[in-house]
Amino acid sequence: MNFSSKLLENAVAEFSKLPGVGQKTALRLVLHLLNQEKDEVERFGSAIVKLRNEILFCKVCNNISDQHTCEICTSHKRDRSTICIVEDTRDVMAIENTNQFNGVYHVLGGLISPMDGIGPADLEIDSLLTRIAPGEVKEVIFALSATMEGDTTIFYLNKRLKDFNINISTIARGIAFGGELEYVDEITLGRSIATRVPYENSLSR
Amino acid sequence: MNFSSKLLENAVAEFSKLPGVGQKTALRLVLHLLNQEKDEVERFGSAIVKLRNEILFCKVCNNISDQHTCEICTSHKRDRSTICIVEDTRDVMAIENTNQFNGVYHVLGGLISPMDGIGPADLEIDSLLTRIAPGEVKEVIFALSATMEGDTTIFYLNKRLKDFNINISTIARGIAFGGELEYVDEITLGRSIATRVPYENSLSR
Incomplete structure (x- = not known):
């Protein structure tokens, strides 16, 4: 692409690194942000940098957390x-x-x-x-x-x-709830027959 | 969604504001960035903020530019x-x-x-x-x-x-080059007949 601005090219290149984001999508996203207020864009940029710099991982379960031990691991319930x-x-x-x-x-x-x-x-x-x-x-x-x-x-x-x-x-692996049999792949269907469960156990509680 | 971290929730909310980006996609993008090096994320965040703060619009043609007058408007060619x-x-x-x-x-x-x-x-x-x-x-x-x-x-x-x-x-409006007639919509096809051009003019140079 022929960019009219190095700043624009640079921002598009950064967005293009995201998974599933090509150059055209990146350009669309960048131009969208360019149309926003300055403090709005500032908030966007700092949210991700702050997340990366301040995020903690629970030292018990390794889940993303704001504390050294996450809410689930500290909960008494x-x-x-x-x-x-x-x-x-x-x-x-x-x-x-x-x-x-x-x-x-x-x-x-x-x-x-x-x-x-x-x-x-x-x-x-x-x-x-x-x-x-x-x-x-x-x-x-x-x-x-x-x-x-x-x-x-x-x-x-x-x-x-x-x-x-x-x-x-x-x-458990098997056909999804609401799934129609004819669209289920062969492996899933075959395994779901092999690992069938007694009817009473299959009722959702 | 049940976020385990306010920082994460905040970053996902900012990404969700982008056009065509839902909450699930936003989460995927944010987790991708979280896996990158700190200076990589810093570069991402600052690229967009710098663009928004420093971008200029050509005072002649209003195109995005790094200078007050863009390269096209200053070119002698x-x-x-x-x-x-x-x-x-x-x-x-x-x-x-x-x-x-x-x-x-x-x-x-x-x-x-x-x-x-x-x-x-x-x-x-x-x-x-x-x-x-x-x-x-x-x-x-x-x-x-x-x-x-x-x-x-x-x-x-x-x-x-x-x-x-x-x-x-x-x-010019009409059927696209390489376009097959049967897939062209009626309005485009109808107008392309009404606004037909002499054969010699239609040859691409």
């Missing part, structure tokens, strides 16, 4: 004997929105992915084992994506956890 | 007797990329749109008339979107320009 293992903070938010889980979380900060050069040492696995070691944890639930990376991570962690006396489970 | 009227800087960039235009531009900064409360007074129309008044301009080309707003703006400007002794034209 949560069941500390059940740990749900997730990839990142988005998964914590998604599960919290369901109101179906009253335990605590452990955020791995990624999944094992040899293709991307991410190994167990890059994830928050040691801190998980440290949490489990005292023996108060009774159950660990894997709530990871049903992908190659998710399965690899579960396989690895399952091996590391088998010496502890805890129940290990994964969230 | 450009034909100052032909002014191409466009909506915003993106259109200047698009036309410059074609290498088919050697005149100068005038950026209106928008289109007349009563629905959005944008009238002639909100656009750079007085500065256009001031440019044309001395009599050096021979032709004005309207390169505006073929929408209701574009047509309204052309209609209004045409009336304001008719007292000057200049040629007024609009960019």
